[in-house]
Amino acid sequence: MTKVRFLFVMLVLLLSCSTMQAQFGKRLGKVIENAAKRTVERKAEQKTEEVVGKAIEKATHPETYKDKGTGSEASKTAKKQSPDGEEPDDGKNAATSQQGVKADAMAWNKFDFVSGDEVIFDDPFVGETQGEFPSQWDLLGGNAEIAQVNGQTVLACLEDAHITPLMKTPKNYLPDVYTLEFDFYVPEKISGYWKFYLKQANSNDDIITFEWWTEASNERAIETNWKTTSNEGRRADGRADLSKTGWHRLSLSFNKRALKIYVDQERVINVPNVAQAGWFTAYAHTREKTGYFLRDVRIAKGAVPLYDRMMSDGKFITYGITFDVGKSTIKPESMGEINRIVKLMTDNPELKFSVEGHTDATGNAASNQTLSEARSKAVVDKLIGMGVSKDRLQSAGKGQSSPLADNATDEGRAKNRRVEFVKR
16 A cells, blocks of 8 residues: 555656746746847847948048948949048059049149138137037028037038127128138938028128029029129139049138138139128028038138248248147148238249248147147148248147137137248
């Protein structure tokens, strides 16, 4: 009887173990199944995020977007773009790339625009808070805010933004000789237009309007309207290559009644008889979230001949030679001023200069000193490369040690960022 009871107990235990094992197996299987399901879901989410991220990147930064996939045909054939929208040299088209760079350099070498000498308004948007309205501007309508494009702070104009510099005399600050410069962004395949106005003093009447627009087909056009000194309306279509997505430079020069407008290195308008304007506004028409962008806006009082300034002061100061932010790389739009200096030194072979770089007080003094030294050397090297004898030039960095104006204001900092040619 004892043996029978023992065998019965053992049988019950075996059956119990089998049942527990089966239940455990089912639970384990369920765990594995759930884990696998979560893995698939995570991968699907990651893929979705990747696709959405690429779509956002492509929409907001078309000039730098590239497909980061490795297996698709799109990723194999997609063009890699630099921040300016140009194809970099990948080893296969080295000759073509170098020819393009040389061609661009040659084009800018013919650029004859020269910035004014006395800064009236200058806004590189440094120190502004993203998402806020810029501190140096006023809003006449629509919507505008500070944004980031390729790591640089810019002004984003959205939803019919109409903006103007915030000045002490808001509708009457332009002299009879002045220059206006800024970079504007050309989006990829977006319907809309930029319109820049120069308006009559203390009035909303338009004196000069410069407009470019794009269609979804990526076609672009330029139109300029102006009033003469006798109040007659005139119109002209300009020619400039705005086919490249990315940043383009507008430079405007007004001398008593003569108007010149440049887009990048090309002069698109040259008019001898235009009425005097008093203030400037910009209007962007777009309903798309990518928006239009502005950066590096500067208005300056017109130029006095370099030789006259040098003879009266023993030096001349130039704001027309500009650099990439925090670097010693000379911007191509500086070529108008550089060409003028080369001509001055060619016409007066006895002249010798100390080329002195100056910064504002933003940042620390040691870094500014190093930067100013690098910038002054870059200018000297550029002039030597254009045929000026090296024994006629020497470079000197002055950092932030010799301010011309108060570094506490934007206008003051703009006046302190300069290059001086001191006669020696």
